[in-house]
Amino acid sequence: MLENPINTLYPLNEVFQTIQGEGTYTGVPAIFIRLQGCPVGCPWCDTQHTWEQRAEDQVPLTAIVEKPAASSTWAQATATEIVALLQDKKYTAKHVVLTGGEPAMYDLLELCEVLESAGYRLQIETSGTFPLRVSPQTWVTLSPKVDMPGGLLVRADCMNRADEIKYPVAMEKHIDELDNLLKVCPPRAGVTIALQPISQRPRATELAIQTCIERNWRLSVQLHKYLHIE
Ligand SMILES: C[S@@+](CC[C@H](N)C(=O)[O-])C[C@H]1O[C@@H](n2cnc3c(N)ncnc32)[C@H](O)[C@@H]1O
Numbered sequence: 140m141l142e143n144p145i146n147t148l149y150p151l152n153e154v155f156q157t158i159q160g161e162g163t164y165t166g167v168p169a170i171f172i173r174l175q176g177c178p179v180g181c182p183w184c185d186t187q188h189t190w191e192q193r194a195e196d197q198v199p200l201t202a203i204v205e206k207p208a209a210s211s212t213w214a215q216a217t218a219t220e221i222v223a224l225l226q227d228k229k230y231t232a233k234h235v236v237l238t239g240g241e242p243a244m245y246d247l248l249e250l251c252e253v254l255e256s257a258g259y260r261l262q263i264e265t266s267g268t269f270p271l272r273v274s275p276q277t278w279v280t281l282s283p284k285v286d287m288p289g290g291l292l293v294r295a296d297c298m299n300r301a302d303e304i305k306y307p308v309a310m311e312k313h314i315d316e317l318d319n320l321l322k323v324c325p326p327r328a329g330v331t332i333a334l335q336p337i338s339q340r341p342r343a344t345e346l347a348i349q350t351c352i353e354r355n356w357r358l359s360v361q362l363h364k365y366l367h368i369e
C-alpha cells in the first residue's frame with residue numbers, strides 16, 4: 140500500500156525504451172518517461188514540442204503508448220497506469236529516466252514510490268527551476284539554465300541536491316556562466332560536472348572537449364543522436 144495514495148495525474152508525452160545517451164549513466168538501457176510542459180524556453184531546446192500543455196492536444200493514453208513520432212500530444216496518466224504500461228510493453232530496462240519538458244513542475248513522489256516498489260531505479264533530468272519532489276534515492280541530473288526567456292532561476296536547493304551537473308555549451312560565454320553559477324551556488328563537494336555540446340555543433344563540441352580537458356570535467360555528447368536512436 141502507498142503511504143499517501145492520492146492518484147496524481149501526470150501529463151504524459153511519451154514513453155520509450157532506449158540507451159541513456161547523456162551524463163553519468165550514458166550507455167545504460169533505460170525507459171524514458173517524458174512529461175508535457177516547460178516554461179523555461181531554452182532557444183536551442185531539442186524537445187520544444189513538450190513546452191505547451193494544450194487542451195486540444197490531449198489524447199487517450201492508448202494514443203501515447205502507440206505514438207509513432209515525437210509530437211505535442213499528451214495524456215493524463217496515474218503512476219499505477221504508467222507502471223502497468225511499462226509492464227505491458229515488456230520493457231527489460233530497470234533504469235527509468237523522468238524527463239520532459241520540465242518534470243519537476245509536478246509532484247513526482249507518488250510516481251517514484253510506485254516505480255521503486257516495482258523494482259525500478261530512478262533518474263530525473265531537470266533544469267532545477269522548481270522544487271524537487273522525488274524520492275531520496277532518485278539520481279538527480281541537473282542541467283541548470285542561465286538567462287533563459289522564461290526568466291526562471293536555478294534554485295539553490297536543487298544545486299545542493301544534484302548528483303551531477305550537466306551544462307549545455309556552445310560558446311565561451313556559457314563556460315563563464317557556469318563558472319559564475321558554481322561560485323554563487325556551489326553544488327555538493329565531489330559532484331560530477333559535465334559539459335554537453337549544444338546540438339552536436341562542431342564548434343560547441345570542440346569547446347566542450349578543450350574545456351573538459353583543462354578543467355578535468357566530463358564530456359556528455361548526446362550519444363543517442365550520433366547513433367540515430369531515440
Ligand atoms: C530536453 S531536457 C528535459 C529535462 C529538463 N527540462 C532539463 O532541461 O534538464 C533534457 C536534457 O537535454 C538537454 N538539451 C536540450 N536540448 C539540447 C540541445 N539542443 N543540445 C544539447 N543538449 C540539449 C537539456 O539541457 C537537458 O540536459
Ligand SMILES: Nc1nc2[nH]cc(C(=O)O)c2c(=O)[nH]1
Nearest residue numbers: 158159160161238264363369
Ligand atoms: N537516448 C536518450 N537519452 C537521453 N538522455 C536525456 C534525454 C532527454 O531528452 O531528457 C534523452 C533522450 O531523449 N534520449
Ligand code: SF4
Nearest residue numbers: 177179180181184266
Ligand atoms: S528546460 Fe529543458 S525542456 Fe525546458 S526548454 Fe530548456 S532544455 Fe527544453
Ligand SMILES: [Mg+2]
Nearest residue numbers: 185186238369
Ligand atoms: Mg532528449
